[in-house]
Amino acid sequence: MDGSSYIRLKEPQLRDAALPSTCETAGTSAGAVSSRLASASLIPLVALLAGSLTAVWLSVRTGSSTSRFAGLEVPILRYVLLALVACALLGVLIEGLVLDRWPLAVPAIAGSVVLVLAALLLILEEVAASLIPTSFLPTSVRRLTVDVYGGLGIWMAAFASLALVVTSRIDGGAIGVAHKVWMGVQRLPLRWLAAFILVGVSVCVAAWSRYQPWAAGSAGIERIEVPGWSLPFVGPGSLIAVVALGAAAVVLTVQRNLVAALVLVVSGWALSFLAALALLATSTLARVKVNQYLPSTVERYGPSVEVRWGAWLMFATGCVAAACGMAIVYWSEREIR
Known part of the structure; x- marks a missing residue:
């Protein structure tokens, strides 16, 4: 076997030895962000989602008086929202930080449910006033204007849940998404x-x-x-x-x-x-x-x-x-x- 054939046979082996492993390649493509660091980057989004429950989700105006209710003050829905936020937080801590998995499934599912609930509630609030049968009310009551509308909290929850769903499925988490957006902006x-x-x-x-x-x-x-x-x-x-x-x-x-x-x-x-x-x-x-x-x-x-x-x-x-x-x-x- 001559020297040239020996070099040709050895070149693939040298290339294979020089190639990084799958984990290293994934880390480099995501901006060298480990799965645990990517999971930790989702914690601020979960905190924003939890904070949205203390802001106004529902406002009811009757005549000249307005009553405002936070997400934690809405009957039944508050327990569902608290459970979903807890699931999202536990998913990030256990699935991401402890088990070192990526992408995350539990936070994505919890965020999707919160997003659907916020969207449905927002739609119901928009059409609730028109569904009130004022023509069947007494004249003395009919003069009162009844309005139902959303507030800052429901929009915060929709944004935070959507961001949680997206970042929990993309390499690098919130850091990876921010890196991709920044690279796109620079170009x-x-x-x-x-x-x-x-x-x-x-x-x-x-x-x-x-x-x-x-x-x-x-x-x-x-x-x-x-x-x-x-x-x-x-x-x-x-x-x-x-x-x-x-x-x-x-x-x-x-x-x-x-x-x-x-x-x-x-x-x-x-x-x-x-x-x-x-x-x-x-x-x-x-x-x-x-x-x-x-x-x-x-x-x-x-x-x-x-x-x-x-x-x-x-x-x-x-x-x-x-x-x-x-x-x-x-x-x-x-x-x-």
């Missing part, structure tokens, strides 16, 4: 980065502005401010648009997707359309001079309607989101060509 052109920042801010502002006053009505000394979520058709429609806007933003953060960019455009224009619809209806009602049809003695106590700043904020936010979406679509088309 983005400046214009893409600016568009993504505007989209993220738009999602937060749109979700917040739904709970701000869009219209106000007064009669005598009584004054009621109407938030955007409680308006017929506009409230449920804006919820769907905000969720679609957030989902498109998440997909675009992970990868440049043309379909997600189109969804972003449609969601932004939908929010602007709903806000414009509320502005048009409120402005039309405000032009009706009811006082001139009342006796002079009670003319100054007549009802009046006015537009509030929440509708304008939602209109501007939708336009910004749609403009960012159109820019992303244009840039994506140029890259494809």
Whole structure:
């Protein structure tokens, strides 16, 4: 056997000896994060999920009084939420830190159940007021306005549970996800980065502005401010648009997707359309001079309607989101060509 053939036979063995093991390769691809460190990175998310139970999950307004309930104050649901948070914490401690397993199954399952419960409760809260049969109530009671809506706690729980599900199934946990996002941000052109920042801010502002006053009505000394979520058709429609806007933003953060960019455009224009619809209806009602049809003695106590700043904020936010979406679509088309 000559020297060249000997070298050819030995080269695969040398390459095999130089290759790292499977565990080393997985650790390097996840930013050299061990499974125990990845599991420990989920503890802040579990703490955020537990903290959301002390914030407002349910608000009930009757007339001029409002009652607010934290997640731990909702009957029956509080025991379910506490059990799920305990399961998520024990899953991280036992399955991740003690047994050294990855990915984690128990925290992902517990987070998924919390996410489903938060979404269902949010939907029920949005439609609860419209389900109240006010036409069958006595006239004295019918005058009272009954509103049921969510609060900061339920949105915190939805975000924390979604983040827990995602990070418990990706290599490196929260550290690995943060590393991948940071690497993706560094590779983005400046214009893409600016568009993504505007989209993220738009999602937060749109979700917040739904709970701000869009219209106000007064009669005598009584004054009621109407938030955007409680308006017929506009409230449920804006919820769907905000969720679609957030989902498109998440997909675009992970990868440049043309379909997600189109969804972003449609969601932004939908929010602007709903806000414009509320502005048009409120402005039309405000032009009706009811006082001139009342006796002079009670003319100054007549009802009046006015537009509030929440509708304008939602209109501007939708336009910004749609403009960012159109820019992303244009840039994506140029890259494809």
